[in-house]
Structure formats: C-alpha cells, structure tokens
Amino acid sequence: MASIAVTKPAAVDSQELLTRVQTDRSCRQTVLIYYTSAVFWLLLGSVLAILASLKMHIPGFLAEWEWLTFGRVRPAHLTSMIYGWAVMAAIGTLLWLQARMGRVRLPLPLLLPVSGIVWNVGVAYGMIAILIGYSTSTEWLEFPVPVLGFFGFCLVLVIYASLVMMMRRKVHHTYVSQWYIYGGVLWFPFLYVSALILTQAPHVNGTVRAIANWWFAHNVLGLWLTPIGLASAYYFIPKVTGRPVHSYHLSLLGFWTLALFYNWAGTHHLVGGPIPAWVITVGIVGSMMMFIPVTTVAINHHMTMLGQFGHLKTSPTLRFVVFGAMSYTLVSFHGSLAALRSFSEVAHFTHHTIAHSHLGVYCFFTMMMFGAMYYIFPRILRREWSSAPLIKVHFWTTAIGSIIYVVGLGWAGLVQGWMMNNPDIAFMDVVKYTIPWLESRSVAGTLMSIGHVVFAILVWRMLRGDGAEQQGPTLFTTARSLRAQRERKARARERAKGVA
Amino acid sequence: MSDTPKPSNPETPASDGEMRHGTRNPALHPTDVEIRNSPDVLEMHQQIIREMNEPADGVAPTPVWLLMFFFALIGWGGYYIAQNGGGFRGDIYNEDPAVLYRQAGEGAAAAKPVDLMAVGKRTFNNCTQCHQVNGAGIPGAFPPLDGAERVSGPPHVLAAILLHGLHGPLQVKGQTYNGDMPAWGQLSDEEIAGVLTYVRASWSNKAPEVSPALVKAMRTQTASQTAPWTGTALDALAKEPPPTEEAAPAPVTEAKSN
Secondary structure, eight states: OOOGGGSSOSOOOHHHHHHHHHHHHHHHHHHHHHHHHHHHHHHHHHHHHHHHHHHHHOTTTTTTSGGGSHHHHHHHHHHIIIIIIIHHHHHHHHHHHHHHHHTOOOSOTTHHHHHHHHHHHHHHHHHHHHHTTOOOOSTTOOSOTTHHHHHHHHHHHHHHHHHHHHHHOSOSSOOHHHHHHHHHHHHHHHHHHHHHHHHHSTTOOTHHHHHHHHHHHHHHIIIIIHHHHHHHHHHHHHHHHTOOBSBHHHHHHHHHHHHHHGGGGGGGGGTTSSSOHHHHHHHHHHHHHTHHHHHHHHHHHHHHHTTOGGGGGTOHHHHHHHHHHHHHHHHHHHHHHHTSHHHHHHHTTSHHHHHHHHIIIIIIIIHHHHHHHHHHHHHHHTOOOSOHHHHHHHHHHHHHHHHHHHHHHHHHHHHHHHHHTOTTSOHHHHHHHHHHHHHHHHHHHHHHHHHHHHHHHHHHHHHHTTTTTOOSOOOSSOHHHHHHHHHHHHHHHHHHHHHO | OOOOOOOOOSSOOSOHHHHHHTOSOTTOSHHHHHHHHSTTHHHHHHHHOOOOOOOOBOBOOOOHHHHHHHHHHHHHHHHHHHHHSGGGOTTOOOOOHHHHHOOHHHHHHHSOOOOHHHHHHHHGGGTHHHHOTTSOOBTTTBOOOTTOTGGGSOHHHHHHHHHHOEEEEEEETTEEEEEEEOOOTTSOHHHHHHHHHHHHHSTTOOOOOOOHHHHHHHHHHTTTOOSOBOHHHHHHHHHSOOOOOOOOOOOOOGGGGO
C-alpha cells in the first residue's frame, strides 16, 4: 500500500482513507441539496433583512405593497434564515459529520435527498403564507401549522439516519461532536412539536402561549443550533490543527451541563411579565448556570487552539470556525448576564436584544456553518474552491459587517433602554436617538449580504466545476504565495540595498 | 458531480479500486513534488497537509479552580431561587422575597393603602362621554361636575347617585337639566369611592376624599331601591345623616394566602 504518511501525521492507514472517500461520496447528493438550498435561503433572507432594516429608518420605503410591509418582511426574514438557512445548513453538516465520525456510509440514499426537497417545499410554502398574510404571529413559529407535515417527514428521516449511523458506526468510542449531534437531533423535533401544540392548539390561551413561545425560541438556539455549531467546532478545530481536543473530561462536563441547564433558560425573556415569579426566576438561574458549559467549552477550544493560531492565516475553515467559537463564548456570557433582572429592566424591549440574537445566530452559528461548508463542499464534490481572494472577501465582509451590527445596535439598545426608563424623556426623542444606529445596521447588513453574494458565487463556481483542475486545497496562504511573498521581500531588500 | 476519474488528490483517490490495489500513489501529485523540492519544506509542512487524522480526545484534567467556580455558581443559583422564586407558587407574581416571607399579621399592616385618586382617574373614563374630561359637562344636556354644589356636598348623596342613577329635572349651578344618568352599581365600592374622590378633588373642586366603607354602607342601606333618584329625593337624602360605616376590612394581599 502506498505510504501516505510522508506528508501526513503518522498512523493514517489507507483503509481509513478509503472509508473517508466512500463516506464522502455517500453524502454527496443529500448534503449538496441541503447546502445549496441553504445558500439560496440565505440570499433570500438577506434581501428581506435589508428591506426590514431600511423600513426602520425610511418608514415609507416600499410601503405601498402590503406583502412587503414590515410586519411581513421581518418574520419572513427570520423564518428564511432559521428554517431555510440555519436548519438546512445544520442538517447537511450533521449528516456529513455523522458519516465521517462513525466511518459509515450515509443511509437512505434516496429518501434523504428527497427530504431536502420536501424541506424546501415546506419553507417556500411557509414563506409565501407569511408574505400574503397567513402568519401565525407567534415569533419563531410564524409558519402555518401544516408546514409541520413537511418538516416532520424530513426530521423523522434525519433522526432515523442519525440513529442508524450511530448503530452501524465502526468506531466504538463516540467523539464529543457525536454527542452534541445526537442531542440536537433528538431535542429539536420534540421542541418543535411541543411548541406548536402549546402555542397553536385552540384551548391553550394567554400567558401559557408566551411561556411556551420563549421556551421554544430560546431552545432552538440552545438545543438545536448550539449543539450542531459546537459539534462543528469540536470537529473542525482538532481536524484542521491536527491536535487532539484538550480534555475529554471538559467535553463531558460541557455537554451534560448544556443538556441540563439550557432548557430552563428561555423564560428570562419574560422578566416583568404577568407570569408566576418562579418561572422567570428559574429561567434566570438556568441562564446563569450556562456559565458552566460555556466556560468549559471555551477553555477546551482555547487550549486546543493554543499554539495553533498560525493556522488562521491559512485555513478558511478554521478562520470561520474560530470566529464562531469565540462568538459563542461571547454571546453566551452576555446572554447569561443579560438575563439578570437588573440588566433586563434596561435592555429588554430594545435593540439590544436584536444585537444579542444576531451575535448568536450570525456571529456564532452562521459563521460556523460557513466554516463547515468550506471544509465539506470540496470533499463531497472532489473539487477545490476557485478563489482564495473571494473567500477572504467573504470572511472580512461578514466579520466586519456583523461586528458593526452587534456593537452598534448593542450600544444603541442600552442607551435606548436607559432613555425609556427615564420618564422625563419623550418617547419620540428616544426614537430619534436610535435612527443613526438603525442606519448603521443597514450598512452592516449590506456588508454581510455582499459577503453572502460572494459566497453564493463561490458555491456556484464550485458547482460549475471551476476548481476541478486545481490540485491541493484552496488556502489563504499557499506554499506558492508564501514563496512569492518571501521573494518579493527579498527583492525589496535588495532594491533598498541598491539605493543605499 | 460525475463519477468519472479525475487526477487524484491525496485525500480523494479517483476510485475505490485504485486505492485498494495500490496502483497509484496519491501522495505523489505535482503539488507534493513541488513542495518536497522546495527549500521551505519544514515551514510549509503544515499548510500542505490536506487533511489530518480524525479528531481524538485529550485527557487533561478539569482544573480545580473551575470546579470551585461552578460550585459557587450552583450555590448562588440555589440562593437566588430561594430568594426570588416565589416558593414555586402559581399565585405569586412578584419576585420580591418580602412578599413570600411576610407573616400574615405583618402583611395586613404593611399592605399599601389603595390610591383612590389613581383608581378614580381610571374609573372616570366611564364618565367623560357626558361630563367631559374637564368636568364641564355639555350645557343644556349634561350637568357639569366642576364647581357643582352637590359634588362638594355630603358624600353619601354622591354615592347614592352612582349606585342607582338619576332621572328627571335637576338644578346644577343655577341651570336646570332634565335627563337621565345611568346607575353604576356594577362598579366596586373601591371604584365608586375612587371616582368620587377624583371628581371632588379635581379642577376647582377641593372636597375631601370618600372612603370605600361609606360606599359600602350606602349600598347596604339602599339595597332595596330599584328606581333611580330624583332631584327632590336627593335633597331629602342630603338632610339625613350619613349611614354608619363598618370598620374597613384589611385589603387582600398575597400574604393572606400564605
């Protein structure tokens, strides 16, 4: 057998490489359908986001069409991003990771690609329903109830495929990413169905709906997007740097405390609301307890990265993943503290909450999924990304855009909260204060959308096969570009000598 | 996405068959050759590796300081729930521990008195249709409250008007009004006392407040009355002494159910 270990770490056996090739190939159609659809919904969601953002400071903008009014564009943006982009990217990633880590082929080679199409039909149906005015007006659950039929079909298949891959896995030891994925795959359908019943069933009324609504909305992030995002971070950081994860014990502690505490956290959104005090108090304590899994995961990731930060210069995947992992620490610490009553009294019902949710869903999860896609696309298609500079543009527009977004709105929200708590300040003055910051949000959103278009172009060129003839991965800094850089510097030195 | 064989990459040999029979060495593609011949092979080593081993677990122990921090956090959580958890009761909406831990006796004493002006201002929304927000009424149709003699007069008469309504001619500020005022007996004693206190202390009126106990006593005294009052009956009532009030019952607080 060929000795591959010449340029590889020791102990890569060729059987393992063969399995890798086979699992990647088995994932191709399913992951491709989920990923390309996710990118489509990302673009559509970006357009809706910019529309909604512009309407906040140009109220008359496109107001003559009722299907483009703020009350419809905003939920359409949210559902497009969550159920179109985030969930589809998550399902694609988790299926590939499952096959990879279990060293098994993806089961259901026919049904899983079909599920990707069915999911798209469900999202499209839901989006049209929202835009023509049939939203349920329950935040995060705006899709009409029949969409559950489409989603349920797909989720059953995804659960089945995950469990089958778990049972057939060739490696007895389960890796931390696998725990998170099994957790997420089993939690999310339960969350979705119970939240639908508790918010849409005819005999459930009043504050119970609000409690169920926030329990769900928060848990989508914490028990579905977070496990998939963390599974990606736990996989890609050691994978790209080639180092083992710092500590198995910390992984265990982080996973089980997330499973134990996150479910309680959602009700901190109802501070000051007309629900029994203990529901809110328990939500606040659950949020604060999130310090335990988050600190644990942060230490684990940081210690794994320690001494390996040089890889950020070369690897697109790692750059997005590390950005996401750092955002996870930040958004979670911030979320824990923001749950406290004293903080919530100021920041609640302001733009601060919007900044926080984008720090979570965008800076953490979306960036993590970009990182995963940069890794997975070349493997399932056996082609390379066509342009490293375009990947750089994608990274910097989304990174800078999201930072402007979060910092600007986060600060504006705090000041807005302080102003609203002061009865001497007229409400219109508070509104006027926020306008420049709302404009900064439109700028940030445009930057991020430019990044998404660049990413879509990269994906399109990859599907067309632009990188097919290229050998070796597309890295920010390649051997060739490093040498060119060094030669340029050497020439500059010589020129400088000549001048002297 | 075709499966036609392509020039092989280190990690993606063109087909399974080639891998199995070892007919090609996937490591020796042009990039690898170039890298190996490069003078910077050590520095580039990390960058050219297409793919590392599957991730493995390290075994570093959990730092003790971290566990101490976690235990402290859990301790805080227990304390916070005990302080602000409202005893896990469905009927306590205020997280203030004083609400939960107050004794029944203290509770009654510490209960805040009802702000009759606030209650009255809210209840007065029912009255503005006829008497107007500024209490001026509508000349010729609805009598004013601002500066009206009866408004600042004996409070039990006012309570009686609200409980049973008015019918027929009535003299107010030298004008005669001939209309109807509906009965407001469906309002609570507190709301009637509130709205009376409000109209007696608003605009140019400066009369003292009306207690819910007086309204309650008046309600009991006139319980059998079904017809609305007339102007003459009111004048007769004004000459009678006010009904005797019972001691005000302690306002219901959360603590009573403790």
